[in-house]
Amino acid sequence: MSIQVAVVDDHALIVQGLQRLMEQQPDIKVVATYASGSALLDGLKQHLPDVLLLDIQLPDKSGNELARMVSKLYPGLKIIALTSMDTIFHLKDMMQHGCKGYVTKQAGEEVLLEAIRKVHAGEEFMEAELEKRWMKSLLKNRKEQAVQTPLSRREKEILKLIASEYTNQEIAEKLFLSQRTIESHRYSLLQKLNAKNTAGLLRIAVQMGLVEFE
Amino acid sequence: MSIQVAVVDDHALIVQGLQRLMEQQPDIKVVATYASGSALLDGLKQHLPDVLLLDIQLPDKSGNELARMVSKLYPGLKIIALTSMDTIFHLKDMMQHGCKGYVTKQAGEEVLLEAIRKVHAGEEFMEAELEKRWMKSLLKNRKEQAVQTPLSRREKEILKLIASEYTNQEIAEKLFLSQRTIESHRYSLLQKLNAKNTAGLLRIAVQMGLVEFE
């Protein structure tokens, strides 16, 4: 029996392209497609595929959150992150949240097909290039654990406001807190995210899906 | 004779998907694909297609710059912006830089095919939804012209470095300029882009496609 695949991506063009591709594969079949995280969660209740191709940038939910939820609800389901983000940050993030594979849209079809088949067979799959970079970063930094430190609710809230061009003082007024408190949080954010300044915070906020500019 | 189309996108998956799609159209043929702006510019010297599908986020050049160059060099070539950015900002930006069509990847294949055929026939094409939003924004804001103030080459360069977490001092060293010069440019950037601080600059830099975080 062929591998049953579900696709989650808000880009119809990509979903349709993938369907067309899979049609030509004798052993792979697209059984469902979703354009949002909530649609996916609803759909999985009806029918469970073998493999899930999951985009990170979705309109409603962030990719890691979704991966965490889905892999917890359906431990047998193999998730492959399929995204345009080719950073170690995201690779790690997704693999640590239950994904079994990571493929970028920069990669060709053959890579994706290989990923689906390997992951279905129980293996893990990452693009060679990314895996190499990951290994290198592991060897370099032992303090990577610091980077893993998750952000608290308050920190995320403040990060969002920073990204929205508010100054510490304005954030303090908005949240009825002392300006010094915001400074503290901001300092923690810089530490946790290993950023140097506001620009760095913004970059990571975008990468984490906390803020959307586009 | 069928419509000759060239595709520029750094996502192999999308390029391959589009090729597969066009293969099934009797009147459309993909004659070339490129993964970067410079590859496109080289390729056009060899062979000129009828229609160009152009992604905005490319590794080397920004979309509007590329559109401007190509439409100037080859006025007969019809350019369709094919992107995941569904903002009026980008729509306007690309149409003002010589594009004849604008289609998002959120749209389905039928929309893209319609765009190609219409644009090839000499019409302009925008997604209905986006066009509606554009009209609405035109009615609202007459001060849009202020936002149009273009950035100079130097300003773009500095904006990129700001987004890359460099301080004024570091940028000054990097470019062999006085720190005061960078401060001046930074001030102009804030004025031109109507931003309040670094966070605002970053937001706009991302929207302009000058910086890519993801």
Place this chain on the structure above:
DNA sequence: TAGGAATTCCGTATTTATACTTAATTTTAC
């Protein structure tokens, strides 16, 4: 080749952010 835009830079201030440490309260989770 003339005029305008772009680039470079300074003066002078003020505001904001960054760099740490310490520490008292709350909340949360097990």
Place this chain on the structure above:
DNA sequence: GTAAAATTAAGTATAAATACGGAATTCCTA
């Protein structure tokens, strides 16, 4: 119900960014 984590906030500095105005050169382009 207790330990761990989060939240709040201060002390004490320094570094960096923002806010204009002004001005000299260089670069483009009509």
